[in-house]
Amino acid sequence: MNVSVDRPSLKRVSVIGLGLMGGSLALALRRAGVAEHIVGCGRAELLRRGQEMGAIDSGSVDAAESVAESDFVFLCTPVETSIGLMARIAPRLRPGALVSDVGSTKSAFAKAAREIFGASAYERVLPGHPLAGRELSGLEHASADLYAGCTWVLTPLVAETQGQLLDSSKGSLGEPPAGFTGEAAGLTAAQRTLRAALEAIGAHVIFASPEGHDHALAYTSHLPQMLSSALALTLEEAFGADNPALQVHAGGLKSMLRLAGSDPAMWEQIAASNRGNIAEALERLEAELRKLRESLGSAEFRKRFEQAREYAKFVKG
Amino acid sequence: MNVSVDRPSLKRVSVIGLGLMGGSLALALRRAGVAEHIVGCGRAELLRRGQEMGAIDSGSVDAAESVAESDFVFLCTPVETSIGLMARIAPRLRPGALVSDVGSTKSAFAKAAREIFGASAYERVLPGHPLAGRELSGLEHASADLYAGCTWVLTPLVAETQGQLLDSSKGSLGEPPAGFTGEAAGLTAAQRTLRAALEAIGAHVIFASPEGHDHALAYTSHLPQMLSSALALTLEEAFGADNPALQVHAGGLKSMLRLAGSDPAMWEQIAASNRGNIAEALERLEAELRKLRESLGSAEFRKRFEQAREYAKFVKG
Numbered sequence: 001m002n003v004s005v006d007r008p009s010l011k012r013v014s015v016i017g018l019g020l021m022g023g024s025l026a027l028a029l030r031r032a033g034v035a036e037h038i039v040g041c042g043r044a045e046l047l048r049r050g051q052e053m054g055a056i057d058s059g060s061v062d063a064a065e066s067v068a069e070s071d072f073v074f075l076c077t078p079v080e081t082s083i084g085l086m087a088r089i090a091p092r093l094r095p096g097a098l099v100s101d102v103g104s105t106k107s108a109f110a111k112a113a114r115e116i117f118g119a120s121a122y123e124r125v126l127p128g129h130p131l132a133g134r135e136l137s138g139l140e141h142a143s144a145d146l147y148a149g150c151t152w153v154l155t156p157l158v159a160e161t162q163g164q165l166l167d168s169s170k171g172s173l174g175e176p177p178a179g180f181t182g183e184a185a186g187l188t189a190a191q192r193t194l195r196a197a198l199e200a201i202g203a204h205v206i207f208a209s210p211e212g213h214d215h216a217l218a219y220t221s222h223l224p225q226m227l228s229s230a231l232a233l234t235l236e237e238a239f240g241a242d243n244p245a246l247q248v249h250a251g252g253l254k255s256m257l258r259l260a261g262s263d264p265a266m267w268e269q270i271a272a273s274n275r276g277n278i279a280e281a282l283e284r285l286e287a288e289l290r291k292l293r294e295s296l297g298s299a300e301f302r303k304r305f306e307q308a309r310e311y312a313k314f315v316k317g
Numbered sequence: 318m319n320v321s322v323d324r325p326s327l328k329r330v331s332v333i334g335l336g337l338m339g340g341s342l343a344l345a346l347r348r349a350g351v352a353e354h355i356v357g358c359g360r361a362e363l364l365r366r367g368q369e370m371g372a373i374d375s376g377s378v379d380a381a382e383s384v385a386e387s388d389f390v391f392l393c394t395p396v397e398t399s400i401g402l403m404a405r406i407a408p409r410l411r412p413g414a415l416v417s418d419v420g421s422t423k424s425a426f427a428k429a430a431r432e433i434f435g436a437s438a439y440e441r442v443l444p445g446h447p448l449a450g451r452e453l454s455g456l457e458h459a460s461a462d463l464y465a466g467c468t469w470v471l472t473p474l475v476a477e478t479q480g481q482l483l484d485s486s487k488g489s490l491g492e493p494p495a496g497f498t499g500e501a502a503g504l505t506a507a508q509r510t511l512r513a514a515l516e517a518i519g520a521h522v523i524f525a526s527p528e529g530h531d532h533a534l535a536y537t538s539h540l541p542q543m544l545s546s547a548l549a550l551t552l553e554e555a556f557g558a559d560n561p562a563l564q565v566h567a568g569g570l571k572s573m574l575r576l577a578g579s580d581p582a583m584w585e586q587i588a589a590s591n592r593g594n595i596a597e598a599l600e601r602l603e604a605e606l607r608k609l610r611e612s613l614g615s616a617e618f619r620k621r622f623e624q625a626r627e628y629a630k631f632v633k634g
Contacts, residue, residue: 272614
């Protein structure tokens with residue numbers, strides 16, 4: 001038998017939820033050769049297609065059953081669904097098994113993990129969020145390339161009562177990541193393996209606290225989504241359907257409406273699980289719009305436009 | 318001499334303002350072979366570069382002088398600048414010369430044309446707006462392809478006192494276009510030639526009233542621009558500069574910020590010349606954002622997201 005010191009192995013992996021995210025993860029782990037066996041969980045039809053595509057080796061329609069022998073479990077459903085599933089699989093997990101997820105918000109999931117796993121939550125669960133495209137959904141769009149080059153945020157749990165991470169290597173408590181960072185103290189061996197496997201499928205792994213993640217993403221992801229949807233609603237109110245005026249634009253409109261095509265079911269759960277941060281971001285944006293409106297055509301307007309242009313340059317593609 | 322019945326000729330053309338729009342127009346007219354001589358107007362440095370690029374045949378730094386012998390004049394500067402230039406060139410125009418422009422708003426320009434040319438405004442001026450990309454500016458980005466495939470809106474003037482178009486072919490008053498349409502009544506021979514020349518450079522010509530144009534574009538062009546700039550300002554307020562949190566996004570943010578890179582000088586003039594319509598559109602959008610914010614995570618939120626997704630599909634690329 002060959003033993004590679006470079007290639008991490010997740011051994012037996014469960015992927016619960018075979019949509020775009022879960023299907024792509026299974027395909028990517030398979031291609032990178034970092035899983036020995038992948039168990040899928042989802043509707044029978046999806047399990048059949050997942051096996052045909054070579055994404056999974058076996059499958060179960062029952063989440064608890066699908067994790068019974070696995071070393072790593074990825075919950076790949078919308079946030080609230082994943083929280084419910086975590087509670088259901090918890091009693092059936094092997095003692096050393098590590099649970100992760102791909103949900104778009106992390107605080108609610110982290111809170112649930114602490115409730116379910118108590119003091120051992122920090123070592124049993126390592127929540128994650130791959131920042132990969134979401135306008136398409138479903139297993140039919142899954143691709144082993146989805147995560148290549150993407151940023152994958154891992155949000156180690158902070159023991160709620162202590163506000164600190166356990167640094168197991170030192171047998172003491174480490175600091176939780178303040179903001180986004182390339183390293184995190186106190187990861188267990190399984191968590192380090194998880195990280196290495198994600199890097200093996202091409203992801204760029206960074207760390208943040210669940211709360212820091214949700215606050216930042218409210219601005220960089222959830223706010224743009226709200227804007228795009230609100231723009232579509234505004235146009236509908238102004239023009240109704242089939243009005244040729246809607247087609248008179250230079251292309252910028254189309255790019256601003258792209259996100260509005262995202263999955264409403266997923267966004268309902270994101271909005272519910274990050275309500276406070278999103279409301280804060282929206283209020284700030286509403287204030288900026290009001291200020292622009294009140295300054296239309298003035299020197300102040302020009303100044304704000306110039307400021308916006310400068311700042312927009314900071315955002316990397 | 319060959320006389321082609323198919324190819325329109327603008328004969329002698331003045332292009333005032335040699336930036337992205339004017340430079341591209343000159344290059345496109347030249348390539349399509351629909352102009353015999355192109356006179357450029359702009360700073361000496363731009364005239365030199367325009368001649369080197371083959372965009373113009375001759376040039377003048379003086380706008381009035383540049384139009385003295387021309388049959389067609391295109392004002393290719395921001396809206397308010399074009400209005401000032403129209404007043405300056407008016408006394409020097411040849412009797413049959415037709416003035417057009419490429420400004421982003423049309424009502425203020427149309428109003429100025431009526432003031433300057435009085436009863437003959439409708440036949441002396443045919444305002445226009447090509448919907449071509451604007452994130453880049455300057456002659457260095459000019460291209461003969463800029464207008465290929467673009468929509469070019471022409472907004473025939475309506476005699477202010479009559480609210481109607483003169484249909485010169487019938488010697489009677491025609492109806493102004495209600496909304497956007499592929500045809501317009503009452504165009505003069507020169508105006509039909511202008512239309513044909515624009516089609517020869519690849520533009521898809523449609524017609525609207527100046528007021529109808531400005532109301533629609535407030536929603537399809539100016540509103541998306543305001544949103545993009547307001548998003549940049551909100552992010553700056555939340556994160557400041559150099560915060561790595563700003564880079565944690567899935568790409569949607571970048572597409573929502575693309576328009577924020579547009580030219581503030583141009584947008585100051587657009588905002589000033591279409592203030593009422595833009596304010597109306599912004600107020601409606603602010604109301605939609607408020608409703609989304611107040612419904613975060615509820616069934617109403619989901620319903621609105623689904624409605625937005627359906628409507629966004631109507632917008633063609």
